[in-house]
Amino acid sequence: MAEIKLPPQDLDAEKSVLGSLMIDKNAISKVADILSSQDFYASAHQKIYRAILNLFNKNEPIDILSVTSVLKTEKEIEEVGGSSYLGDLINVVPSSAHIGHYAKIVREKRVLRDLISISSELQEMVFEKGTSAENLIDQAEQKIFSVSLKSSDRNFIPIKEELKEAYERMEKLHQGEKRLRGVTTGFDDLDNYLSGFQRSDLIILGARPSLGKTTLALDIARAAASKGGVPVGIFSIEMSREQIVDRLIAAEAQVPLWRLRTGRLSADIDFELIQGALDRLSRVPIFIDDSPAPNIMQIRSIARRLQAEHGLGLLIIDYVQLIMSLNNSDNIVQQFTEISHGLKSLAKELNIPILAVSQLNRSVDQRDIKVPRLSDLRETGSWEQDADVVLLIYRKDRDRLEPALEEENTTSIIIAKHRNGPTGTVDVKFDPEKVTFRPIEKKKVMAEEF
Template sequence: MGSDAGNQLGKLPPQAVEMEEAVLGALMLEKDALTAVIDILKPENFYKDAHQEIYKAIVTLFNNSEPIDLLTVSNQLKKDGKLELVGGAYYITQLTTRVNSAANIEYHARIITERAIKRDLIKISSEVQRDAFEDTTDAFSLLDHVAQEIYDVSESNIRKNFADMKSLMHEALLELEARKNHSDGLTGIPSGFTALDRLTSGWQRSDLVIIAARPGMGKTAFVVSALRNAAVDFNHAVAIFSLEMSAVQLVNRLISAEAELESEKIKKGNLADYEWEQLLHKTSKLTKAPIFIDDTPGLSILELRAKCRRLKSQHDIQLVVIDYLQLMSGDSSKSGGGGGNREQEIASISRALKTIAKELSIPVIALSQLSRAVETRGGDKRPQLSDLRESGSIEQDADMVMFLYRPEYYGITEDENGMPTQGTGEVIIAKHRNGSLDNVNLKFIGKYTKFADLDMGSGGEGYGSFGSTGIPSEFDSGNTVTFGSKINNPGSDESSSDPSSTTPEDGPAPF
């Protein structure tokens, strides 16, 4: 019986008209009341059109630094030709009688906003239902459109509030105290490269890091090495979105580097019995590592954002890598179905990557291609910021821009100091928002597709100044190859007994 009565009454959209009247009345009673709600309430949050017009008039007066009261609001509405539309001066007078003070205005404003969000969601879901029944609708375009609409509702209504200096100082001091307890100097997610971590203190949370190079310089090899170090040596959950290589190809690279078996042998499966044993033994830690690989081709920024949020909530990922930026697609709903300017699309992608880094409080590393201007330039062909392809916004949005440079790729056999360049790579920090600019030299082992610290002589620590605190003892003993850190101590038992674990001949093979 009760349900029949409910069906006869029908449904009303979510609303709080009485709250709207109370808020508008309070705004006209107390001159400072608007400052408490102006960042919460927008005109479209009001259910009644009349209330929207009254609130617009109040905001106009506020922007013009004029007093807000019964008379000024009525006068503003009269100037706008909206006074009769809202019910005349009598209705505005009635609003001020509905409330005694602005004491609860912020609470009332939040309820109005919540009702508006619900109305927006009902509108979106109605449109989805309508479009989903249409045979001509592309399901994936609709899915992308819905995700963007819901995200826009979330972004426009849920904003982080400001923080006072007292609470910020307390937070900053707690961070400083935590850093003081890190004797190794690492405050972010370690890359596993001693000199680089000393310079950057690790990949910092909320940072967007761009690693750029020409094809063949070893971008993927470098980032996979750093990713593996963070996951295996330091047990940080990491995710890589590989748009260029399949997940299995990426895992084969990890296996090759971890077991120190040539990538060609891994690809062909041409392994001797002892090499199989070596592979199984040395990759046991890799098997348990918290590494998540997504090889979805043509990944859109909306898909990336959704997947990163899911990985953060389910696995608490601490680092995200995108390989590589130019293979991503932007928001098709904003670029007119893909007909937009590519430079604008790349700009929107780089901005979105920075937003993800900040929202999830994790470092986001995006690989990027450099333009051919590097090849046509004379001299040593070192890359520079102007070589970043397709958009200057990549440089603007990034907190750190790093270039990978291998002189031997261009046939340069000696550096400016007369040192041989074979088997070496250089990380050039061209932009560092929160630190200094410098170059870091690393070893490039082409046959194992990995980067490592340059040898520091026999008997040296496996991880330089961070070795004593950062890496568990089994990684520092010389009995296990630490991928991305110093390779095996030539004097260890394993390196002398196993022919494949000796220091390799560094090949210049491009990867």
């Protein structure tokens, strides 16, 4: 006769947690953020913990009498074993000193049960017709990462839990303790409009070819990683890892890229600058993947792993038209819509900003004055709708046969869309030799209310 296996659980640890909570009114603050009622295996223990959380949320005392009262009100006292069982729980532990240890055991057993449940779901999916191996792997990763990264399975957070933190954040911003709320771009005027790149935002950086999209994206990556200490992941689908690294070194060292790539360097000065750049770049958390034509599932998988291992804070994709679509349709708009939806979903899942570099459609080239517009994204799927911020690059000197001297290499970063703030234009100077953009020294631009 086959042995019946019980799901992973530790009833003694569950009893110790509940007993500790009823003998120490302050113990709940040590476990409320890591335990939910569903983490308990025994149904009675789930009900008791819910009663304790009920009291905690109302800021009422937690002891055997108050817990009994809540359970009676909910008509669950008999289902948990009566008042005598609550008394037994108190006698299980002499003190609450080890409640954190017991709570981790309870949580770990819940994770193991979840993994068993996930494996059963995946086993069923394997036998379903029409389920591709790639789709199955993606769903498996998503489910497993959701188990490993979440300490609680509550989906809805009461607004009152966020209000205090929001007020403290606004107060610090007002007092100047931290003027930037998001990830820095490295350009003060642009940060002033956006307050940096915000968590869960999808930011589109669009332009026609050869206007500096990759250069600006790499400048932002260097600033975020070096100034902000933010781990940055770069999917370089167009350029090789070697090309990206060469550009980062040239921009950081302020040495012309052509000299760096051909080896025609000044023996002393250039090597000294490059050595300093190598030293600085070796300490910044930038991670590069140059896999050719990844699909959205592969991008999600690598990004999840990068966040789990290194705390990913900004993801850059250069550029989105080279992402392989999983949609078998010949409709290019449908393919790009699938990709834009996928990237926005990933930004929310990982709670990080994603900067997606995009080519604009050819309608820009057909205009006399080639100032890009938000509508130039419309033929490339739903980027315009999915994006929280849209940045467009415009080179003033490209529109004139004889540009004025002050306009040479002057580039406008047009904030064409800003879901939660003002739009506007920030002018920067492009250095084509050192492949980097620089702020233009001028009176500081202040974003007005919108």
